[in-house]
Amino acid sequence: MEFKIKTGDLARQKTPCLILGIFDKRKLSGPAETVDKASYGHLSQVLAKGDMDGEKGRTLMLYGVPGVEAERVLLVGCGKRKELTRAVYNQAMAAAVTLLNQTRTGEALSALAELAPEGMDKAQAVRDLVTTAADQIYRYTATKSEKRPVKHPLKGLTLWVSKKHDQEAAERAARQGAAIAAGVALAKELGDLPGNICTPSYLAQRAQELASDHPRLKVEILNEHDMQELGMGALLSVSRGSRQPAKLIVMRYEGGKQGDKPVVLVGKGLTFDAGGISIKPAAEMDEMKFDMCGGASVFGAIRAALALELPLNLIGVVPASENLPDGEANKPGDIVTSMSGQTIEILNTDAEGRLILCDTLTYCERFEPAVVIDVATLTGACLVALGKHPAGLFTADDKLAAEILAAGAYAGDRAWRMPLWEDYQTQLDSNFADMANIGGRDAGAITAACFLSRYTKKYPWAHLDIAGIAWRSGKEKGATGRPVALLTQFLLGRSGTTR
Numbered sequence: 001m002e003f004k005i006k007t008g009d010l011a012r013q014k015t016p017c018l019i020l021g022i023f024d025k026r027k028l029s030g031p032a033e034t035v036d037k038a039s040y041g042h043l044s045q046v047l048a049k050g051d052m053d054g055e056k057g058r059t060l061m062l063y064g065v066p067g068v069e070a071e072r073v074l075l076v077g078c079g080k081r082k083e084l085t086r087a088v089y090n091q092a093m094a095a096a097v098t099l100l101n102q103t104r105t106g107e108a109l110s111a112l113a114e115l116a117p118e119g120m121d122k123a124q125a126v127r128d129l130v131t132t133a134a135d136q137i138y139r140y141t142a143t144k145s146e147k148r149p150v151k152h153p154l155k156g157l158t159l160w161v162s163k164k165h166d167q168e169a170a171e172r173a174a175r176q177g178a179a180i181a182a183g184v185a186l187a188k189e190l191g192d193l194p195g196n197i198c199t200p201s202y203l204a205q206r207a208q209e210l211a212s213d214h215p216r217l218k219v220e221i222l223n224e225h226d227m228q229e230l231g232m233g234a235l236l237s238v239s240r241g242s243r244q245p246a247k248l249i250v251m252r253y254e255g256g257k258q259g260d261k262p263v264v265l266v267g268k269g270l271t272f273d274a275g276g277i278s279i280k281p282a283a284e285m286d287e288m289k290f291d292m293c294g295g296a297s298v299f300g301a302i303r304a305a306l307a308l309e310l311p312l313n314l315i316g317v318v319p320a321s322e323n324l325p326d327g328e329a330n331k332p333g334d335i336v337t338s339m340s341g342q343t344i345e346i347l348n349t350d351a352e353g354r355l356i357l358c359d360t361l362t363y364c365e366r367f368e369p370a371v372v373i374d375v376a377t378l379t380g381a382c383l384v385a386l387g388k389h390p391a392g393l394f395t396a397d398d399k400l401a402a403e404i405l406a407a408g409a410y411a412g413d414r415a416w417r418m419p420l421w422e423d424y425q426t427q428l429d430s431n432f433a434d435m436a437n438i439g440g441r442d443a444g445a446i447t448a449a450c451f452l453s454r455y456t457k458k459y460p461w462a463h464l465d466i467a468g469i470a471w472r473s474g475k476e477k478g479a480t481g482r483p484v485a486l487l488t489q490f491l492l493g494r495s496g497t498t499r
């Protein structure tokens with residue numbers, strides 16, 4: 001989808017469809033009022049008939065509105081003006097696009113950006129509309145016979161801003177929104193693909209494709225032999241029970257100055273997690289194809305950074321493996337030696353994410369990173385603790401925590417900080433190795449983060465547990481593409497630009 005910004009007289013805009021917000025009860029929003037006047041009160045007359053009161057998510061399409069150039073006028077309910085939240089604001093855009101996808105409109109001009117709730121700046125207002133609209137266009141089709149489920153999807157969206165002096169900021173925001181949306185779409189697609197297609201080798205191939213499309217991206221794939229040479233005993237132990245060889249995908253984007261320390265994003269790329277010998281129950285096990293969503297979000301963030309040509313050095317590292325039961329698989333009680341030299345007693349083979357991540361985090365030392373953020377669907381406990389709204393953020397670094405929380409809040413892709421105190425470390429004590437890979441029933445998300453912290457002493461580090469936010473279950477089952485928006489916002493901040 002293409003996005004543009006426009007200012008000027010709303011009634012004079014030539015467009016197949018003009019989108020206007022209506023508040024409950026039948027209150028015209030600022031731009032709608034302007035159009036109402038130009039149309040000699042046509043909008044008020046229609047609303048007076050009572051077909052649409054402005055309830056959240058309601059829509060009403062009008063044709064032949066007098067006094068305006070637009071071929072159609074789409075009224076979208078925004079609920080009560082005082083109760084307009086960021087979520088409701090975005091729902092209005094989503095409702096408009098859902099309706100337009102069922103028509104032959106093709107292109108539209110939205111005046112919704114002027115209605116953004118208090119506390120959002122113009123850039124956020126525009127960016128949210130762009131990412132929300134783009135998200136409505138996403139359809140998973142890879143393994144469906146019907147490749148065009150939407151016959152006439154919306155192709156272009158122009159966002160109208162009232163003040164000429166907002167135009168430049170709005171254009172920048174639209175560019176950022178489009179880049180984030182492209183990253184989110186990539187993350188969703190990789191997440192949604194089934195485990196028998198989206199294998200470690202498949203992810204590696206997709207990384208190479210990304211590099212062949214973008215000369216500034218260099219991709220290196222480490223195979224199991226390379227991992228053996230590096231001593232990655234923890235990572236290799238997870239993939240031993242699988243017929244699909246593990247891959248360590250390294251994507252380097254050099255947009256910064258030579259010698260600038262890179263931001264390193266690490267993403268768990270577990271392409272299917274059956275639990276191994278500590279096998280998971282059958283119900284909903286299919287959802288463990290989403291266990292590579294951390295890795296997918298790293299792909300997505302890199303895609304966004306490429307689109308924005310961010311002036312920074314960025315490295316994405318995705319350890320990719322399956323976790324299956326097998327005669328060769330890890331057994332409870334097995335002890336492996338990680339690349340760091342620390343030994344690990346595997347008390348539960350289903351706590352495999354931390355095993356593939358710990359060697360990857362040690363590997364990252366060679367990049368002398370400015371910061372490492374790992375993203376992982378790491379623990380069911382994080383979902384229990386925080387539900388499906390924020391990612392769990394774990395770091396001992398208060399400044400870094402504030403930076404990540406702010407990036408998430410600005411981007412509308414929030415994280416919530418959890419403690420990472422030394423007090424919890426003893427839960428990982430083992431009688432037979434330097435540590436166990438599980439820490440008992442209490443504080444499961446925290447002890448998982450404590451485990452990772454033992455491999456990240458050489459650089460500033462934060463961990464995002466996305467178990468609750470990476471995908472939706474039930475009727476709307478599918479990857480969300482989170483936290484691509486948070487990561488991209490973080491990168492925008494680190495690159496010191498507003499491009």
Ligand code: BES
Pocket residue numbers: 273275291348350351352353377378379380381383438439444467468
């Ligand atoms: N991938 C899972 C975590 C997960 C489970 C994410 C459910 C989202 C929904 C991870 O590999 C895992 O199995 N973790 C175990 C850890 C436990 C054995 C300490 C868990 O959370 O049950």
Ligand code: MN
Pocket residue numbers: 273275323349350351352353
């Ligand atoms: Mn597991």
Ligand code: ZN
Pocket residue numbers: 270273291350352353377378
């Ligand atoms: Zn897992």
